[in-house]
Amino acid sequence: MKKLKYIIFAFTLVLASCSDDYFDVNSSETAPTTTSLAPQLRIKGAIENTTGTAQYRGTREVLGIMQYGSQNVANYYSETWSSFMTTGSYFLWQNSYVYALPNTADLIVLGETYDAPNYSAVGKILRAYIFGMTTDQYGAIVMGDTYDGISSMNITPGFVSQEEAYTAIFTLLDEAIAELGQESSIGLNEEEGDVLYGGDQDKWIRFAYSIKARYLNHLSKKSSGDLAYDADAIIAACQSGINSNELNAQQNFGGGTPENDNQPFSANGYGSSRMDYFSDFFVNLLKNPLNLSSEIEDPRLPIIVPEAINGGYKGVIIGNGLNDESGDDFSLGNGGFYTSATSPTYMITYSEVKFIEAEARFRKNDLVGAYAAFKEGVLADLQKLNVPQDQITSYMDLIDTEISADNIALSHIMIQKYIANMLNPETWVDMRRMDYSDTIYHGLKRPVNVNLSIFPNDDDWIQAMMYEYNEEDRNYVNMPNNDPLIRLTTPLWWNTEE
Structure with a gap:
């Protein structure tokens, strides 16, 4: 029953930008829905699902790992790395692939259909952002076989390695930067849908470079191949990136009744x-x-x-x-x-760009x-x-x-x-x-009541997230090993020293 429910749910794609609810979706079956709305009517939904569903869920379950917020009860699963966290009931995967990514795929196709490369560019930037969050929590992910706005849904997609995912992310960002320099038939804020940058393409370019700097900086332990750490490339991306707080990439909230x-x-x-x-x-x-x-x-x-x-x-x-x-x-x-009603969700800020630059300069x-x-x-x-x-x-x-x-x-x-x-x-x-170093983060300790059956030693920290049981139910042939003893404790590719 869970499997059937998930498959039916997975075919329910994409939010309309005029919706008042992130989870109010267009009706569809397995076929693409790109012709139902022009791109200027889809950009708002693409942005809001990137932050309101994908990033939100990417933050929610790791709060107890990042140690910003705490529960009022002891032994909460996401704080002690147990229970649902070890059985695959974690929904960044679903929020990325069902809610957020289909919008970006449609935006890319609609941009091409309407001779509006700026919309394709925004779709690629948001797509890179979502793929980046997803691979950084799971490692190997689905990329080419996921919904692309053209083909029917593939419910047993293949996975790519994290190294391949990073290569694709950089390609998406470079293509987007180039497309934002081209003429377009429709302005990004034609229907006031660009709730991130109000149609300013130069700001989108700086956003793209900032995200590129972030992902280049993740490679601090890689020393060989095409994705070796390159401090100069990071610094160059930072210098082309967000250069003031006025350009911070943030989703604002009105604090209203909804x-x-x-x-x-x-x-x-x-x-x-x-x-x-x-x-x-x-x-x-x-x-x-x-x-x-x-x-x-x-x-x-x-x-x-x-x-x-x-x-x-x-x-x-x-x-x-x-x-x-x-x-x-x-x-x-x-x-x-x-954490107030009108507090923004920040995607990346000027301060982060400067700290990325500071780390790159420190390393060189x-x-x-x-x-x-x-x-x-x-x-x-x-x-x-x-x-x-x-x-x-x-x-x-x-x-x-x-x-x-x-x-x-x-x-x-x-x-x-x-x-x-x-x-x-x-x-x-x-x-x-930083290997959860208390030399780097003074005072950092593992949670009280941590799951000792998987993390028995004081220097054992959680390294990745479990793939959801829905994916395991229907796509176990393609999915990487999901044994919690392996998934939760094995460092991701970028976190493996060379």
């Missing part, structure tokens, strides 16, 4: 239950982000984290729950800068350049959060006092990037690339 008009992790959002409280690790990090002997709180702390009802800022230990303590003693997860031993990019990244994030100018000045002066080109460390860059990328699944990529 649930999907609210930030998913806000009190009225559909993911509110996953952010009961902020985590102990995150709150403590904000209390001493520079790891000084005398703690100096980050000015972003009271902006991001609500004060507890009984006063002060206190997070819940991951996997521990409230443990008979009063919830009034802890900082609620809903209501801060990132350009420490002066690394420090300059690092400072610009911190400043951009402070300004994004509207920190008062006097506090910005004091914090930047403190950084100049404590850090310089002579002593900048990878930890400085990664901690500030961790703070700036709140609720972005990209953080999990970074934590794995």
Whole structure:
């Protein structure tokens, strides 16, 4: 029954951009639906499904790994890496392939049909973004055999390796950048559907370069072949990428009555239950982000984290729950800068681009350049959060006092990037690339009550996600090994040293 339900569900494709609900889909069978709407009527749905379904679900189940938010109960499965997480009930896979990717495929085909290469370009950028999130959580994924807007649905698709996926992602981005330089018959914001950049193609180009820099930077452990780490290529992509907070790629919310008009992790959002409280690790990090002997709180702390009802800022230990303590003693997860009704979902920001550049310059031993990019990244994030100018000045002066080109460390860059990328699944990529190091992320510990049957040793951390049982039921012949003892503990291709 589960198998039949999933197959029927999988044939229900694509959202119309005029829909008020992410999950209100067009009727269809196995055939493509690209001729039902012009591209200007499809772009909004493509963008909103990238953030509202794919990215949201890509964040939701790994919150307990990234350690931003905590549950109010102990032994919650996504925090202790057990139960549903080990049996394949994790839905980024479904949200990517059923909701988000079909919209991007149709946008590409419609762009070609209507002589509107700018729409094809947007489809390719969003497609690269979704494929990137998906492969970074699973490894091998479906690419060429998934819905393409032309062929009928293939319910037993083949998988490609992560290395092949990355090659395809870079190809999509390069093609998109080229197409955005061509003339188009229809403006991207013809029907006010471009809710990301209001039809500004130059901003889309910068977005594409920023995503390219992100994925090039993931290759920090690769030293051979066409996908070897290349610091200069990363820096070049950053310099062509987002160059101010005004260009941050973000999905905005109105905070209205419909649930999907609210930030998913806000009190009225559909993911509110996953952010009961902020985590102990995150709150403590904000209390001493520079790891000084005398703690100096980050000015972003009271902006991001609500004060507890009984006063002060206190997070819940991951996997521990409230443990008979009063919830009034802890900082609620809903209501801060990132978790209020009108808080945006950020795809990639100027601050992340600068931290990517800082890491690349650090790795090529350009420490002066690394420090300059690092400072610009911190400043951009402070300004994004509207920190008062006097506090910005004091914090930047403190950084100049404590850090310089002579002593900048990878930890400085990664901690500030961790703070700036709140609720972005990209953080999990970074934590794995950094081997979950408590030298990089001071104070980082495994969750309390972690699943010892799969992770028995103190240095065992979760490395990938299980493929969903739906995929295993109908496509087990093509799917990689889904034994939790292997899937959850085996590093992905980009996380394997060469």
